[in-house]
Amino acid sequence: MVASGNNYKDKVSQLISWGHWFSFFNIIAAMLFGTRYIVHSEWPVTLLGQLYLLLSWVGHFGFLVFGLYILIIFPASFLIPSQRLMRLFAALIATLGLTTLILDTYAYTTLDLHLSPLVWDLLLSGEKSELNARWQYLFIAVPILFLLQLVLSEWLWRKLRKITRKHVGGPIALVFGLCFLGSHLVYIWADAFLYRPVTMQRSNFPLSYPMTAKTFMEKHGLIDRNEYAKRKEEAGENHSPLIRYPIEKLSFSDQGTNQNVLIVMIDGLRSDMVSSKIMPNLASFADQNINYKNHYSTSNDNTVGIFGLFYGLPGSYLESVRAESTSPVLVSTLNKRKYQFGLFSGDHFSSPIYYQTIFEQQKLANHSSDNATPSDQLAVDNWQTWLTTTLEDDKPWFSYIELLAVQEFEEDGGYTPTFTPSLSTTAKNTKISDPGLLLKNSYRNAANYADSLVGQILAALEAQQVLDNTIIIFTSNHGTEFNETGTNSWGSNSNYSQYQLKVPLVIHWPNRDSDVIETVTSHLDVAPTLMEALLNVSTTSDKYSSGNSLFDNENTRRWVIAGDSKDIVVIQKNTTTVVDRYGNYQVYDEHYKIKDERRPKLSTLMQVMNELKRFYHPQK
Structure with a gap:
């Protein structure tokens, strides 16, 4: 029984170690697919905006993939005793995740929307369009993606001890953690001071919800809420892209009618x-x-x-x-x-x-x-x-x-009111049976x-x-x-x-x-x-x-x-x-x-x- 317990513990330990590295390479794959969001979105013109883009790109996709690992693959490591079956299960989950990401990039580059009920309805509508045509390509891409996941899982399992001895897992995790934390800290500052080159990137990536801390900053005297509201009203939404208006220089046939x-x-x-x-x-x-x-x-x-x-x-x-x-x-x-x-x-x-x-x-x-x-x-x-x-x-x-x-x-x-009863002809304390008529008559007046x-x-x-x-x-x-x-x-x-x-x-x-x-x-x-x-x-x-x-x-x-x-x-x-x-x-x-x-x-x-x-x- 002791030997059996140690064997189970060793298997789980190996699967967890393998799962970390499997997640790391899928993070890299997700980041590569995520470059489509960057190419399609407006490029920030300032150095700080570009730094935030880099931090959020690394940190956000690292968080998404590792979160999927923690929620699904990590618990499964304790429940699925066979390492082959476990690796097959992980490959299926990774393929499903990356397929969803590919679909989201198609929706974003075509409709400027991330996956949502509307996008799913449009994908499944059967109506012929560019979006549906791209959707059909997945029937070819998904099997190839699944095969690559199987190859990756097998290669990692064979090289697990060699990779583990390098002791690079900690520094890599630290880089992803700092990028994730750094991107949110930069956005907190940008949101408080309405810094557009950063805030315009708010919705570039899927499931992106950058952190804000206006209540905390107000409590500690870092911002004034009334002054912030005034600045925001005057500046409008500060995450909007740059406009090209007019698209080209206007030309005129003559000076016009002068009316x-x-x-x-x-x-x-x-x-x-x-x-x-x-x-x-x-x-x-x-x-x-x-x-x-x-x-x-x-x-x-x-x-x-x-x-x-x-x-x-x-x-x-x-x-x-x-x-x-x-x-x-x-x-x-x-x-x-x-x-x-x-x-x-x-x-x-x-x-x-x-x-x-x-x-x-x-x-x-x-x-x-x-x-x-x-x-x-x-x-x-x-x-x-x-x-x-x-x-x-x-x-x-x-x-x-x-x-x-x-x-x-x-x-x-x-x-002088023409239509009665109205707000100007009815005493405030008078009980009104039809307030809608009262308001509409006031509007008519x-x-x-x-x-x-x-x-x-x-x-x-x-x-x-x-x-x-x-x-x-x-x-x-x-x-x-x-x-x-x-x-x-x-x-x-x-x-x-x-x-x-x-x-x-x-x-x-x-x-x-x-x-x-x-x-x-x-x-x-x-x-x-x-x-x-x-x-x-x-x-x-x-x-x-x-x-x-x-x-x-x-x-x-x-x-x-x-x-x-x-x-x-x-x-x-x-x-x-x-x-x-x-x-x-x-x-x-x-x-x-x-x-x-x-x-x-x-x-x-x-x-x-x-x-x-x-x-x-x-x-x-």
Whole structure:
């Protein structure tokens, strides 16, 4: 019995020693396959960023493979008595792990996603595509990989004593441990100080969750949480890749039409508010001009909706643009053409997107600051004064007016309500049987008030006799929901239903007939329209935008992109697909109800994913 016990102990000891070295060589294999992530991802430009890449590459794959060994192969060493059977089992596990890693590299290089429910569904969908073609190659690669694992296991078993005598296992383990620890320490510092060359690598590798320690650092006085939040708000997400916008230098056929441009952004206004009962001025104006009935914002969020309108890019590019302070090609071209700018807002342009990127070159303070309390009425009054002064100069002008009454409908706007009961007509202590009606009437009242300001704007343009030479655009950054989807969603930025994404778009374009457009359009189309029909750019719109000209009748899209840096939203006829950053997805019908057993079409998703990475710098 003693001899039997010693024999079992020796076998287990040998298997554990063999397992360590078997894991080491599989770590090297995993690192080699992992170079595909490095090649496909953006190369860090700083020495510290490159050092972090090296540390995380060595440490992360060392941790993944050794973790698999600890969880599966190490316990099996005590349970499987035969060393041959144990080595066969380990080869199977290693083959399965590396096969999964290969699949993940395919998904990452093709879709910019790691393995997730969505990726698995797409792989198993049976739809012909490049991704599926690569998946078929595994039927050849896996047997070869398994054979190599068997050869490795046999070679290590024969050379185990010789390798063990070299006493290099400890130093090798120390290197991997220091790299793993060092990568997390570097990331803790980078996250606290928003150091982009490091934080942009956060999701490069599969199952990568770098450590942060803001609470610990705040507790010990190393960072100030309020100051950190302020810096992060101004800088945006600091792990975004570098953008290439425009893709190539723009060329123009001539100096353009020199028409004036006025964009009126009515924040939070959904499309069904444009009616003769609620917004008679805007509804009448829509009847006399071009009314786009199926128009979608780029997001349900304030900032991303504005971003999409000016840049003609999906919201996924927002953080890259903010990180590099890239100006919209529309605004920069207007600057070069010596347009006069008149920028007015009901809250002095408090959103960072305005002063950080869109109008960074303009002096917003000249038009937005005032000793008086900011309001929509004050913005319109200041705009009318500016317009009178500007018309004394022969130069064309670009004006932007942001009205916030509709978005801030729950506050007392100081106007007489038209629809009751509403928040302004109901006592606070009064019991309300239908709070939804109360809120919606308050929202209608705000829209009705905003419409009165629209009337003032149109009257001023008519009085100055500039309508015949002025392009006028009325739209919104997103819509507003009152739980119409039955998901307890109120306001905006809570789901991607048509109530939060569908917004009005009414355009007055001199010498163009009035029309009602039923085809689907997007905020992405506004910038290309102005670039082509106003500024006469000859470069194709795909070089500086994801949209098409609204006047290009041949371009009928099958889907529209919305969302932000966290979610990808694909709007199609009768369906809306939402994919989060981890690859989890839901498909909704036209009423925003989940469609069971429905998966996105692979070819469509591939087109969308390509559009969402087309403007990033190509990897070398």
